[in-house]
Amino acid sequence: MQTDIAHRFRPFGASIFAEMTALAVRHEAVNLAQGFPDFDGPPTAKDAAARAMHEGHNQYARMIGVPVLNRAIAASWARSGRGEVNPEASVTVTNGCSEAIPATILGLLNPGDEVVVFEPFFDFYVTAIAMAGAIPKFVTLRPPTDERGAWWFEPGELRAAIGPRTRAIIVNTPHNPTGKVYTRDELERIAAECIRHGLVAITDEVYEHLTFEPTLPHISLATLPGMWERTITLSSLGKTFSLTGWKIGWAIAPEHLSRVVRAAHQYLTFCAATPLQHGAAAVLDAPGTYAAELRRLFIENRDALSAALSRAGLRVYPSHSTYFVMADHTPLRFADDRAFCYYLTERVGVAAIPPSVFYGTPGLGRDLVRFAFCKKRETIAEAIGRLGTLARG
Ligand SMILES: Cc1ncc(COP(=O)(O)O)c(C=O)c1O
Numbered sequence: 001m002q003t004d005i006a007h008r009f010r011p012f013g014a015s016i017f018a019e020m021t022a023l024a025v026r027h028e029a030v031n032l033a034q035g036f037p038d039f040d041g042p043p044t045a046k047d048a049a050a051r052a053m054h055e056g057h058n059q060y061a062r063m064i065g066v067p068v069l070n071r072a073i074a075a076s077w078a079r080s081g082r083g084e085v086n087p088e089a090s091v092t093v094t095n096g097c098s099e100a101i102p103a104t105i106l107g108l109l110n111p112g113d114e115v116v117v118f119e120p121f122f123d124f125y126v127t128a129i130a131m132a133g134a135i136p137k138f139v140t141l142r143p144p145t146d147e148r149g150a151w152w153f154e155p156g157e158l159r160a161a162i163g164p165r166t167r168a169i170i171v172n173t174p175h176n177p178t179g180k181v182y183t184r185d186e187l188e189r190i191a192a193e194c195i196r197h198g199l200v201a202i203t204d205e206v207y208e209h210l211t212f213e214p215t216l217p218h219i220s221l222a223t224l225p226g227m228w229e230r231t232i233t234l235s236s237l238g239k240t241f242s243l244t245g246w247k248i249g250w251a252i253a254p255e256h257l258s259r260v261v262r263a264a265h266q267y268l269t270f271c272a273a274t275p276l277q278h279g280a281a282a283v284l285d286a287p288g289t290y291a292a293e294l295r296r297l298f299i300e301n302r303d304a305l306s307a308a309l310s311r312a313g314l315r316v317y318p319s320h321s322t323y324f325v326m327a328d329h330t331p332l333r334f335a336d337d338r339a340f341c342y343y344l345t346e347r348v349g350v351a352a353i354p355p356s357v358f359y360g361t362p363g364l365g366r367d368l369v370r371f372a373f374c375k376k377r378e379t380i381a382e383a384i385g386r387l388g389t390l391a392r393g
Contacts, residue, residue, distance in 0.1 A: 008130045015123070016357045020341065024351035030383040032305075033341075033351040035176070035323060035372040038379055041243035042283055042290045049246075049279025057278055061271040064262060065093025065250070069277045072284035073250050080208075082223050089255040092262055095272045096247035097206045097236040099265070102128040104202055104232050104251060107264035109134040109167055116161045116169040118153065120177055120358030120365060122204065125170050137161040138360040141178060143328070144317050150216075151180040151317070155189050162193060168200040169193070171221055174207040177355055177370040178326050179319025181216040191224045200257065201231040206249075209240040209291040211321040212299050218321070222252070232257050237280045239323075240291050242374075248272055248280040298323050301373035301380045308384040309371070323374035326355065328367050332390075336366040344369075349386045 020033035040046075057066075064070065070087035078084050085091065094100040101124045109115065111133030117125050119138045129136050139161050141151045162169075171190060173182035182190075194201050203221045211218050222231035236249030249272075251261045283290075306316045306325055315328040334340040337354035345351040353372075356365035373380060 008133075009127070011130070012123075012127055016353060020345065020351050020353055023342070023345050027346050027349065027351075029345045029349045029351040030375075030379060030386060031351045032371045032373065032375070032383055033345075033353050035239075035374055036244045037242040037374045039242060039376055041241045041246075042288070044286055044288065045237075045241060045243060045246075045279040045283035047279075048282030049275045052275035052278035057274045059274065061093075061274040061277055063266050063271055064088070064258075065091060065272070066274060066277045066281070068281040069093055069248075069284075072281040073252070076284045076287075077252060082220055083228075085252055086255075090252055090258055092251045092253075092258055092265060093272050093277060094249045094251060094261075094265055095269045096238060097204060097234050097249040098124060098247065099269055099272075100234040100236070100249045100251045100261070101125060101202075101204070102131060103261050103265040103268055104234065105129055105132050105134070105168075106268075107260040107262070108132075108200060108202075108232075108257075112165060113167040114163060114165045116158070116166060116199075117360070118171065118175075119360050120355055121170075121360070122172055122176050123357060125172075125204075126360065134167075135165075136360055137163075137166070140359075140361060140364065141175070141180065143326075149318060150183075150320060151175070151178045153186070158189065158193060162197050162199070166197060166199060168202055170202045170204065172204040173221075174205075174211055174218060174321030176207065176322050177324045177353070177358055178317070179322050179324055181211055181213070181218060181321045183216070184219055187219055187221050187224060191221060191227050194230055195226050199230070201227060203231060203233050205233055205235045206239050207322040208235055210295060210298065210323060212295060212302070213320045216320050229254050230257075232261060237283070240294075241283055241287075242294065243280075246273075246276045246280070248276055297377070298373060300377065301375065304384060305371060305373050305380055308387045312387045312390040314369070323372055325371050325373060327369050327371070329369050330367045337368055340369055344390070348390050350383045 024031040074087035105128040109132040232253040238244035319325040353370040359365040
């Protein structure tokens with residue numbers, strides 16, 4: 001028997017992360033495709049979660065989050081200089097940012113509403129927009145050039161993407177897959193459009209603590225003048241503390257927008273895993289130097305991997321944050337990004353992601369390849385050794 005997938009999911013096919021990870025396993029390739037660390041998170045989190053389990057915190061949590069976690073998220077936001085937020089009215093705990101994205105989009109958008117999305121994008125935005133029956137309008141981030149040291153967008157393209165049906169704009173900073181950190185100037189332009197057109201800003205800041213350049217600090221759009229009232233800020237525990245499998249995320253927003261997120265969250269999953277919420281609260285309250293050490297490791301990995309990719313003949317773009325680096329593979333003369341990634345995984349033994357799946361505009365991304373460097377030094381060294389054999393036979 002063959003059962004059709006509902007129309008809304010047909011354009012998307014199987015997730016590229018699952019596809020490339022399965023290929024990596026089959027060919028025993030070093031998996032620099034999917035962005036998860038091959039080392040563990042801090043004991044503070046794990047001990048507190050285990051304790052919570054043994055102390056009987058094993059039933060459904062409160063829909064908006066266990067109170068200690070809502071308080072810890074609000075305190076962490078305030079400690080980073082972003083202002084005081086009410087943990088009850090403004091913080092909603094979700095199952096990773098992966099759930100916060102559809103909760104926000106389904107709670108906010110009606111069929112036919114339009115949303116501005118910068119491409120390349122994290123694919124969950126576009127699938128959630130499809131689930132809501134809404135329509136994405138793409139603005140393209142262009143690669144760095146000799147004159148511009150970072151990925152950039154044309155302000156005119158942003159203005160042109162906004163029309164009478166536009167309700168929201170999604171901004172991911174620090175940005176997956178490019179490693180771009182939006183500058184204050186860029187965020188001010190976006191804020192001006194939001195205010196002029198009455199748009200809600202949805203920001204995905206899961207890599208907020210993984211920035212590498214002192215001159216390019218992470219800035220939350222919600223902290224710009226006039227933006228708190230119209231911004232839903234999404235983030236999570238996974239990237240900062242190497243706990244991607246915990247799936248603890250959150251949305252921070254003024255009360256009227258928290259209502260929007262909660263309207264959908266309560267019927268998507270209702271709550272996140274209770275003991276893990278306690279573990280998350282413990283590590284957010286006592287983060288120690290974990291993130292600083294992670295940044296040091298990732299900078300080393302980024303530099304070593306970028307140099308190896310350059311030696312192999314790729315044009316490597318600078319990565320200022322996250323744990324991804326993008327490169328142009330066209331000097332090696334493969335047909336497109338998928339052909340290159342399949343060759344790399346099957347023949348060289350290093351798996352990467354073909355970024356054309358992160359674009360809505362047909363044809364874009366075919367020149368590119370994305371590598372994740374959130375791995376042990378040894379893993380990156382193994383990948384670099386294998387990349388040495390990358391020469392077209
Ligand atoms: C930009 C971005 N947003 C959201 C997520 C999902 O976050 P979480 O693991 O908290 O569900 C990811 C994970 O890859 C991501 O890269």
